[in-house]
Amino acid sequence: MFPAAxxxxxxxLERLGHRVEFPAGQTCCGQMHVNTGYLREAVPxxxxxxxxxxxxxxVVAPSGSCVGSVRHQHxxxxxxxxxxxxxxxxxxxxxxxxxxxxxxxxxxxxxxVGAYYPHRVTYHPTCHSxxxxxxxDKPLRLLRKVxxxxxxxxxxxxxxxxxxxxxxxxxxDVSTAMLEDKMSNIAVTAAEVCTAGDSSCLMHIGGGxxxxxSTVRTVHLAEILAxxx
Amino acid sequence: xxxxxxxxxxxxxxxxxxSFPVAARTALxxxxxxxxxxxxxxxxxAKRLAAVAECDDWEQLRAAGSALKQDVLxxxxxxxxxLEANVTARGGHVHWARDGEEANxxxxxxxxxxxxxxxxxxxxxxxxxxxxxxxxEAQGIxxxxxDLAELIVQLGHDKPSHILVPAIHRNRAEIRAIFEREMPxxxxxxxxxxxxxxxxxxxxxxxxxxxxxxVSGANFGVAETGTLAVVESEGNGRMCLTLPETLITVMGIxxxxxxxxxxxxxxxxxxxxxxxxxxxxxxxMWTGVHRGDGPQQFHLVLxxxxxxxxxxxxxxxxxxxxxxxSACLNVCPVYERTGGHAYGSVYPGPIGAILxxxxxxxxxHDDPNASLPYASSLCGACFDACPVLIDIPSILVHLRAAQVxxxxxxxxxxxxxxxxxxxxxxxxxxxxxxxxxxxxxxxxLAGRDHRISRLPWPASKxxxxxxxxxxxxxxxxxxxxxxxxxxQ
Numbered sequence: 266m267f268p269a270a271x272x273x274x275x276x277x278l279e280r281l282g283h284r285v286e287f288p289a290g291q292t293c294c295g296q297m298h299v300n301t302g303y304l305r306e307a308v309p310x311x312x313x314x315x316x317x318x319x320x321x322x323x324v325v326a327p328s329g330s331c332v333g334s335v336r337h338q339h340x341x342x343x344x345x346x347x348x349x350x351x352x353x354x355x356x357x358x359x360x361x362x363x364x365x366x367x368x369x370x371x372x373x374x375x376x377x378v379g380a381y382y383p384h385r386v387t388y389h390p391t392c393h394s395x396x397x398x399x400x401x402d403k404p405l406r407l408l409r410k411v412x413x414x415x416x417x418x419x420x421x422x423x424x425x426x427x428x429x430x431x432x433x434x435x436x437x438d439v440s441t442a443m444l445e446d447k448m449s450n451i452a453v454t455a456a457e458v459c460t461a462g463d464s465s466c467l468m469h470i471g472g473g474x475x476x477x478x479s480t481v482r483t484v485h486l487a488e489i490l491a492x493x494x
Numbered sequence: 495x496x497x498x499x500x501x502x503x504x505x506x507x508x509x510x511x512x513s514f515p516v517a518a519r520t521a522l523x524x525x526x527x528x529x530x531x532x533x534x535x536x537x538x539x540a541k542r543l544a545a546v547a548e549c550d551d552w553e554q555l556r557a558a559g560s561a562l563k564q565d566v567l568x569x570x571x572x573x574x575x576x577l578e579a580n581v582t583a584r585g586g587h588v589h590w591a592r593d594g595e596e597a598n599x600x601x602x603x604x605x606x607x608x609x610x611x612x613x614x615x616x617x618x619x620x621x622x623x624x625x626x627x628x629x630x631e632a633q634g635i636x637x638x639x640x641d642l643a644e645l646i647v648q649l650g651h652d653k654p655s656h657i658l659v660p661a662i663h664r665n666r667a668e669i670r671a672i673f674e675r676e677m678p679x680x681x682x683x684x685x686x687x688x689x690x691x692x693x694x695x696x697x698x699x700x701x702x703x704x705x706x707x708x709v710s711g712a713n714f715g716v717a718e719t720g721t722l723a724v725v726e727s728e729g730n731g732r733m734c735l736t737l738p739e740t741l742i743t744v745m746g747i748x749x750x751x752x753x754x755x756x757x758x759x760x761x762x763x764x765x766x767x768x769x770x771x772x773x774x775x776x777x778x779m780w781t782g783v784h785r786g787d788g789p790q791q792f793h794l795v796l797x798x799x800x801x802x803x804x805x806x807x808x809x810x811x812x813x814x815x816x817x818x819x820s821a822c823l824n825v826c827p828v829y830e831r832t833g834g835h836a837y838g839s840v841y842p843g844p845i846g847a848i849l850x851x852x853x854x855x856x857x858x859h860d861d862p863n864a865s866l867p868y869a870s871s872l873c874g875a876c877f878d879a880c881p882v883l884i885d886i887p888s889i890l891v892h893l894r895a896a897q898v899x900x901x902x903x904x905x906x907x908x909x910x911x912x913x914x915x916x917x918x919x920x921x922x923x924x925x926x927x928x929x930x931x932x933x934x935x936x937x938x939l940a941g942r943d944h945r946i947s948r949l950p951w952p953a954s955k956x957x958x959x960x961x962x963x964x965x966x967x968x969x970x971x972x973x974x975x976x977x978x979x980x981x982q
Contacts (some may be wrong), residue, residue, distance in 0.1 A: 266930075266933060266965060266966070267966075268966050268968065268969055268973055269966075271970040272766070272970060275974075275978070285978075287925055287970075287974050287978070289971070290923045291923065292919075292920040292921070292922070292923055292926040293920040293926070295920070298913055298916070298917060299891060300872060300891055300894070301894060301898075301909070301913060302891070302894030302895045302897055302898035302899075303895075303898055303913045303917070304787050304895045304898075306913055306917040307917075309917070309921055310917065310920055310921075312919075313921070317769075338891075339887075346814060360821065366760045372816065380860070387884035389666075392871070392872070392874055392875075393874070395874075396873070396874035396877070396878055397874060404816035406534025415540055420576075423673070423875075424827050424829045425871050425873035425875070427827070427871060428871065429872055429873070430871075430872070431868075431872070431909075432868065432871045432909075433955075434952060434953075434955040435515065435868050435955075435957060435960060436514070436515050436518065436828070436868065436869060437515075437955040437956070438515065438518060439515075439518050439522065439828055439831055439832060439869075440871070441958075441959040441960075442522055442528075443688075443827050443828075443871070444833065444959065444960070449956065450501065450904050468962070468963070469960060471961075471963065472956070472960030472961045472962055472963075473959065473960045475945050475960075475961040475963075476947070476960055476961050477960060
């Protein structure tokens with residue numbers, strides 16, 4: 266659905282001198298199934314993920330919530346299904362799995378990736394990157410080093426945008442009320458672009474902005490970091 | 495202990511009439527309510543962060559609180575027996591109640607034995623949970639709530655909407671109107687907090703001085719000494735706990751703690767998390783009865799009401815760690831917008847979403863409490879704020895799984911089919927790639943502006959308030975094959 270974030274991640278990592286592989290056998294981490302209560306249905310997805318990603322030095326995902334699921338749910342799903350071996354293998358894959366900003370700052374030790382992006386940008390810290398992974402200010406450190414970029418602080422930034430996977434459908438009214446407040450705060454910044462580390466949250470925020478006719482665009486953090494003059 | 499009961503469901507004010515999404519719609523439409531709540535939760539959120547930031551050892555305190563509660567749950571029967579023995583040895587009487595109905599009967603009989611028909615009450619979640627006030631009124635006994643906010647709720651013939659601030663959904667003008675209507679002789683009132691508080695004070699003072707019986711809850715019960723503790727802010731609790739001749743305390747069985755020194759941990763965690771204070775104004779502790787000092791009759795009613803049921807679930811039982819601080823309510827983006835009534839139970843917010851359905855059990859997806867574990871975007875703000883480290887998001891997911899599993903074998907729902915289909919598509923990379931490509935057909939639905947604004951149910955739940963971008967012309971898989979495919 267959002268190839269631009271993945272393409273940008275590939276280009277960025279290659280520009281930084283790394284060999285990127287895309288194991289074609291991968292599908293989905295299964296987070297939607299887990300968070301909706303379909304843990305049994307998630308077991309084959311966990312197994313596939315573990316099989317496909319075992320053996321790499323680092324697995325990088327441009328998504329805080331997918332990495333959150335790999336790190337905090339995969340082993341639990343396997344254990345609950347009585348698959349202790351799979352749980353141990355899942356923990357091993359999780360230990361090598363990083364959200365993009367974590368990988369850049371913690372593993373590669375860089376915060377200047379040589380990007381150029383001449384726009385007024387505000388950053389929404391997505392819930393799972395912030396609270397499940399604890400990425401802290403790593404995305405902001407990366408953004409501050411982007412040439413041409415004006416970073417504007419988002420008021421009440423740490424409040425959820427209201428996406429929450431199937432929550433956006435099951436509790437659509439509450440979700441929309443949360444989204445409205447997030448959009449008001451984005452409007453206050455007068456930013457041209459709202460960025461974040463999760464395509465799903467951006468799809469929610471962007472869908473709301475588009476509906477109300479806002480000119481603010483949602484752009485994944487990877488796309489900004491991959492941008493060059 | 496006379497009998498061991500496992501799995502008895504909790505009864506009382508633990509379940510509403512409507513599912514959460516339906517009840518939430520009513521609350522969301524009330525702009526005054528949303529304003530009151532947004533203002534109140536926003537203010538206390540900032541204060542709590544500042545109060546917590548003062549403690550260098552906050553994380554160690556949380557870990558200690560969590561470890562203590564785990565220990566309590568691991569040896570609950572032994573600790574309760576120890577508490578009973580020590581309360582009895584110091585002149586108190588201990589009663590065991592399997593559920594709310596039994597607790598209500600015990601309390602009413604104890605009051606009737608004193609000859610009183612009026613009791614003063616300290617704010618207590620346990621007695622709210624079992625509907626004690628309604629039961630006593632039906633028995634011809636008048637309960638008088640003495641906590642200011644609880645009094646506002648009682649006089650307003652209303653329901654509490656917050657664990658700590660039960661009238662958080664009311665503003666000053668609304669409170670003034672309630673007092674003028676329900677407090678004869680209150681005189682001329684204004685919207686000023688001081689004027690309203692003084693009116694309540696005068697009203698309550700008469701009650702304190704005349705009451706022969708008080709009913710309280712308990713924040714903690716110390717097994718090793720038989721000491722009970724009530725933590726409060728207004729001094730009304732101190733009045734109730736010391737002035738009447740008879741004191742009846744209703745305590746959930748999970749409130750027992752092993753040692754007196756364990757209070758050291760909880761008395762740091764609780765005030766900072768609940769009212770954002772370093773220390774609350776009044777902490778009352780009493781141990782049995784003392785001749786010539788305080789109540790001469792003390793009864794402790796130990797309440798199960800579904801708690802052993804929760805204890806039987808090794809993941810869900812962490813909900814019993816809760817010390818009722820309500821920090822999770824104040825930080826919750828869902829609670830902030832819907833308020834407490836939408837949850838249908840006296841326990842609202844994130845903790846209510848995991849506690850209420852476990853206490854009552856659920857009877858299928860039409861049970862209003864079955865909707866509570868889904869009343870969260872899983873944003874995790876509650877887990878961050880919880881002073882005893884209850885991983886509420888994980889328990890929500892656990893309860894969702896229990897709900898889905900309990901309905902397996904019947905006719906599959908639309909959601910079951912959607913999840914099965916998605917699981918099948920994700921089960922092979924070839925199918926997944928095809929599904930991604932098939933999404934491209936969605937481009938036909940998009941307008942000239944490359945967005946989709948209307949879809950049939952259930953996707954209409956999304957498109958009612960948000961657009962969907964037109965699917966991309968090329969998937970990542972196709973891009974990779976075209977640009978990097980040769981390298982593999």
